[in-house]
Amino acid sequence: MELRLLRSFIAVxxxxxxxxxxxxxMTTQPALTKQIQxxxxxxxxxxxxxxxxxxxxTAAGEAxxxxxxxxxxxxxxxxxxxxxxxxxxxxxxxxxxGMSTIDVAPRSVAAFRECHPAVDIRLExxxxxxxxxxxxxxxxxxxxxxxxxxxxxxxxxxxxxQLALAVPSGEAIPEPDRSSLRExxxxxxxxxxxxxxxxxxxxxxxxxFTDLGCSPTVMYETSDLLTVLALVAAGAGWSLVPASASAIxxxxxxxxxxxxxxxxxxxxxAWLLKSQSPLVPLFLQSVETNVKx
Amino acid sequence: MELRLLRSFIAVxxxxxxxxxxxxxMTTQPALTKQIQxxxxxxxxxxxxxxxxxxxxTAAGEAxxxxxxxxxxxxxxxxxxxxxxxxxxxxxxxxxxGMSTIDVAPRSVAAFRECHPAVDIRLExxxxxxxxxxxxxxxxxxxxxxxxxxxxxxxxxxxxxQLALAVPSGEAIPEPDRSSLRExxxxxxxxxxxxxxxxxxxxxxxxxFTDLGCSPTVMYETSDLLTVLALVAAGAGWSLVPASASAIxxxxxxxxxxxxxxxxxxxxxAWLLKSQSPLVPLFLQSVETNVKx
DNA sequence: GGTTTCGATTCCATGCTGGCATGCAATTTA
DNA sequence: TAAATTGCATGCCAGCATGGAATCGAAACC
Numbered sequence: 001m002e003l004r005l006l007r008s009f010i011a012v013x014x015x016x017x018x019x020x021x022x023x024x025x026m027t028t029q030p031a032l033t034k035q036i037q038x039x040x041x042x043x044x045x046x047x048x049x050x051x052x053x054x055x056x057x058t059a060a061g062e063a064x065x066x067x068x069x070x071x072x073x074x075x076x077x078x079x080x081x082x083x084x085x086x087x088x089x090x091x092x093x094x095x096x097x098g099m100s101t102i103d104v105a106p107r108s109v110a111a112f113r114e115c116h117p118a119v120d121i122r123l124e125x126x127x128x129x130x131x132x133x134x135x136x137x138x139x140x141x142x143x144x145x146x147x148x149x150x151x152x153x154x155x156x157x158x159x160x161x162q163l164a165l166a167v168p169s170g171e172a173i174p175e176p177d178r179s180s181l182r183e184x185x186x187x188x189x190x191x192x193x194x195x196x197x198x199x200x201x202x203x204x205x206x207x208x209f210t211d212l213g214c215s216p217t218v219m220y221e222t223s224d225l226l227t228v229l230a231l232v233a234a235g236a237g238w239s240l241v242p243a244s245a246s247a248i249x250x251x252x253x254x255x256x257x258x259x260x261x262x263x264x265x266x267x268x269x270a271w272l273l274k275s276q277s278p279l280v281p282l283f284l285q286s287v288e289t290n291v292k293x
Numbered sequence: 294m295e296l297r298l299l300r301s302f303i304a305v306x307x308x309x310x311x312x313x314x315x316x317x318x319m320t321t322q323p324a325l326t327k328q329i330q331x332x333x334x335x336x337x338x339x340x341x342x343x344x345x346x347x348x349x350x351t352a353a354g355e356a357x358x359x360x361x362x363x364x365x366x367x368x369x370x371x372x373x374x375x376x377x378x379x380x381x382x383x384x385x386x387x388x389x390x391g392m393s394t395i396d397v398a399p400r401s402v403a404a405f406r407e408c409h410p411a412v413d414i415r416l417e418x419x420x421x422x423x424x425x426x427x428x429x430x431x432x433x434x435x436x437x438x439x440x441x442x443x444x445x446x447x448x449x450x451x452x453x454x455q456l457a458l459a460v461p462s463g464e465a466i467p468e469p470d471r472s473s474l475r476e477x478x479x480x481x482x483x484x485x486x487x488x489x490x491x492x493x494x495x496x497x498x499x500x501x502f503t504d505l506g507c508s509p510t511v512m513y514e515t516s517d518l519l520t521v522l523a524l525v526a527a528g529a530g531w532s533l534v535p536a537s538a539s540a541i542x543x544x545x546x547x548x549x550x551x552x553x554x555x556x557x558x559x560x561x562x563a564w565l566l567k568s569q570s571p572l573v574p575l576f577l578q579s580v581e582t583n584v585k586x
Numbered sequence: 587g588g589t590t591t592c593g594a595t596t597c598c599a600t601g602c603t604g605g606c607a608t609g610c611a612a613t614t615t616a
Numbered sequence: 617t618a619a620a621t622t623g624c625a626t627g628c629c630a631g632c633a634t635g636g637a638a639t640c641g642a643a644a645c646c
Contacts, residue, residue, distance in 0.1 A: 001372050002295050018593060031635050033594060043372070044379030046569050050593060052643045059385060059570060060378045067371045074367065078360045079294050079336070085353045086337030092352060276339050277352060311624060324604050326625060343624060345612050 001042055003075050006068040008035040009047065013065045017054040084118065088278035093121040094140045095283070096131035099201065099225060100161055100242050100267050101144035104291055112286040119279060135272055142271045142283055146204075149270040156269045156284060158291050163208060163263040164243040164255040166232045176259050182212045189237035190216040193228050204265055205240050211262035229253050294335055296368050299361040301328040302340065306358045310347040377411065381571035386414045387433045388576070389424040392494070392518060393454055393535050393560050394437035397584055405579040412572060428565055435564045435576055439497075442563040449562045449577060451584050456501060456556040457536040457548040459484075459525045469552050475505045482530035483509040486521050497558055498533050504555035522546050 011021035012032065022032045040047050045060035057065060084090040093112075097105035109123045126134065131143035132150055149155045165184075167173065174184040193201055209215055219237045222228060226248065228239050233252035243257045269287055271280050304314035305325065315322040333340050338353035350358060377383040386405075390398035402416045419427065424436035425443055442448045458477075460466065467477040486494055502508055512530045515521060519541065521532050526545035536550045562580055564573050 001368060002297065004295065019591085028636055029593070030595080030637085034634080037594090043375040045375060052592070054592075060375070063378055063384075064371075064375060067367075067374065071364070071367055071371060074360075074364055075294060078357070078364060081360065082336040082338060082353070082357060085356055091356070312622085321605055322624070323606080323626080327603080330625090345623070347623070 001039075003072060005035055005039045005042075006072055008032055009039055009061075009064065010069055010072060012036060012048065012055060013057055013061065015054075016056055086278060088119070088282045089116060090118045091120070091277065091279050093119055093142070093277070093279045093283060094134075095121060095123050096126050096134060096140040096143035096145070097123060098125070098127050098131070098144060098146070100146065100244065101158070103244070103247070104158060104287070105144045108283075108287040108290045111290050112283055115286065116282070121283075132270070135270060138272070138275075141275065141277060141280055142269055145268065145270045146201075147266040147268050147270070152273055153270045154273045156288075157266045158268045158287070159244075159266070161265055161267050162243045162257055162259070163204060163240045164245070164257045166229060166239040166241050166245075166249075167254050167256060168232060168235050168238075169252050169254050171254075173254075173256055176256065178212060178260065181258065181260075182214045185209075185212065185216050185238070186214045188216050189219040191220045191222070191228050191231045191237045191239040192218045193225060193239065193241060194221040194223050201242065204263070208240065208258070208260065208262045211260065226250075294332075296365060298328050298332045298335075299365055301325055302332055302354075302357065303362055303365060305329060305341065305348060306350055306354065308347075309349055379571060381412070381575045382409060383411045384413070384570065384572050386412055386435070386570070386572045386576060387427075388414060388416050389419050389427060389433040389436035389438070390416060391418070391420050391424070391437060391439070393439065393537060394451070396537070396540070397451060397580070398437045401576075401580045401583045404583050405576055408579065409575070414576075425563070428563060431565070431568075434568065434570060434573055435562055438561065438563045439494075440559040440561050440563070445566055446563045447566045449581075450559045451561045451580070452537075452559070454558055454560050455536045455550055455552070456497060456533045457538070457550045459522060459532040459534050459538075459542075460547050460549060461525060461528050461531075462545050462547050466547075466549055469549065471505060471553065474551065474553075475507045478502075478505065478509050478531075479507045481509050482512040484513045484515070484521050484524045484530045484532040485511045486518060486532065486534060487514040487516050494535065497556070501533070501551070501553065501555045504553065519543075 008021070008025060011025050012018055015021045015024065018032050018036075019029045022029045025032065036047065043060070043064065045064070046058050047061035047064060048055035049058055081090065095105065095109055106123060109121055113119070113121055124140065126140075128143070128145040131140055131145050132153070134140035135143050135153060136150070144158075147155055147157060165174075174180045192205070220231055222231075225241060225245060228241060229245070229248070229250055231237065232239050233250050240258075241255070243255060246255050249255055269284060271284070301314070301318060304318050305311055308314045308317065311325050311329075312322045315325040318325065329340065336353070336357065338357070339351050340354035340357060341348035342351055374383065388398065388402055399416060402414055406412070406414055417433065419433075421436070421438040424433055424438050425446070427433035428436050428446060429443070437451075440448055440450060458467075467473045485498070513524055515524075518534060518538060521534060522538070522541070522543055524530065525532050526543050533551075534548070536548060539548050542548055562577055564577070
């Protein structure tokens with residue numbers, strides 16, 4: 001029993017006229033006659049009583065009509081659904097993001113959700129390195145990460161970010177060259193923004209220190225950026241934070257961007273290249289417009 | 294989207310292995326590969342990620358799997374149901390019966406209902422002529438009627454029945470020859486069992502009177518056999534009833550079968566010859582065993 | 587009685603479908 | 617390291633299912 005035959009059957013049952021049904025189905029009357037004959041042979045029932053004034057349903061035909069219309073309707077709904085899935089109008093999209101994209105990521109997701117309400121999009125907070133692992137195993141489809149990403153992933157740069165010195169207001173501002181910085185930071189009590197290991201902010205900070213050739217004493221360690229800035233404001237020490245944190249810098253703290261190569265990194269989106277979900281490019285485009293806007 | 298493709302898809306999705314699925318479907322692996330490719334083209338989605346260790350479902354494939362199994366299950370159920378309808382294990386059967394088959398008809402229907410519980414069988418009381426009309430228009434499928442039936446119907450004789458004189462006990466019993474009967478009945482008050490016109494009991498009675506060449510005076514008319522017999526017992530007059538009524542004859546009444554040709558008729562089943570319902574022969578067979586038993 | 591209507595039948599071309607052999611890639615085994 | 621194995625894809629070919637044009641047959645209508 002194939003859906004094609006059931007569709008033909010329904011058409012005949014509704015018009016009670018083979019010729020008219022054939023026209024509606026964009027086929028010919030002999031073809032329809034044969035199809036119904038096949039269906040009758042397959043079901044073992046005579047479905048129509050053929051009269052001179054068209055065809056009328058037998059009891060068996062009536063029984064089939066009710067169920068087959070339901071079946072065909074479901075099949076059509078399924079086809080439609082698959083079409084929506086193909087277009088990316090439906091589905092699941094897991095997005096990862098880290099501290100450094102706290103401004104872009106939620107905005108992008110919210111905008112995307114508005115455009116595609118049937119998509120189940122979720123935002124999960126995790127560091128870049130965790131995101132890379134999650135993307136690789138498929139549990140995250142697009143990540144907002146620090147670049148570069150592993151080679152099996154596609155990336156798009158959103159912006160370049162850099163480290164900045166968080167210094168209590170009123171302190172003498174060091175020149176942003178290598179030697180001044182080394183001198184400044186050497187032996188200075190430092191508040192460290194601690195996240196995971198891997199290509200994160202902590203790693204970036206370490207890289208800078210290696211570049212400068214100094215190793216400050218760490219006074220406090222915390223994983224919350226606001227806590228760090230509050231401690232700096234309270235005079236507990238200096239710190240190194242993303243320059244993009246300027247948006248949330250409290251009273252009593254100034255940020256001094258560091259223009260050294262080792263203090264600069266890119267932030268962007270990453271996704272598995274072999275992923276074929278139509279949602280990924282759709283979401284990337286949404287991000288692009290949101291970053292520009 | 295055809296059910297064949299969905300069945301193939303489900304088989305692959307369940308085994309996660311094209312070769313194994315092909316074996317299960319009694320086909321070959323290349324055929325399956327092509328079917329899935331067609332399905333993927335039709336739905337516009339990649340349904341499997343083909344790895345070295347078999348195939349695994351994509352997100353789109355997962356979405357399709359749930360709905361398609363449901364769809365296929367429904368289609369199978371429908372096919373099964375049609376099979377049952379074809380076998381006569383399911384359906385509607387309307388049976389008509391009259392006074393003269395009050396013994397056989399309900400028993401046959403009850404027995405049939407027990408054997409085929411899914412069949413919605415209904416018994417309706419109506420005279421033979423009404424049954425013929427109902428059978429012709431399809432509202433009754435099998436009737437218990439007086440024979441003969443119209444030529445477009447098939448028939449089977451259940452038994453021969455005849456008219457009998459219902460006489461109060463103690464009355465002189467007339468010889469059952471034509472002249473004695475005429476003499477007896479002429480001018481005798483008669484209680485008439487009145488049903489509809491047509492080839493019914495009343496017609497049979499009239500036929501007998503024509504044959505005898507007499508026309509008794511009708512004292513009472515009623516359509517209930519028991520009332521007729523009660524009136525006879527009360528001495529209100531004589532009557533002509535089916536000889537088979539002997540089973541319910543009350544005290545004070547005796548039945549005298551009339552052996553004349555014009556007083557005899559057959560009782561049996563009738564059905565539309567062009568009816569193709571499998572329930573009809575099934576029911577007829579059931580009747581046959583019930584009549585013999 | 588001719589005409590129309592409506593379904594069934596016949597015949598034929600087309601194209602879908604499946605099967606076989608084979609290819610290709612990755613992994614396991616000797 | 618070569619051979620065997622596993623697993624899916626591809627090319628090619630045969631067979632059959634499917635559909636279309638023409639025709640038929642029966643019934644109804646004018």
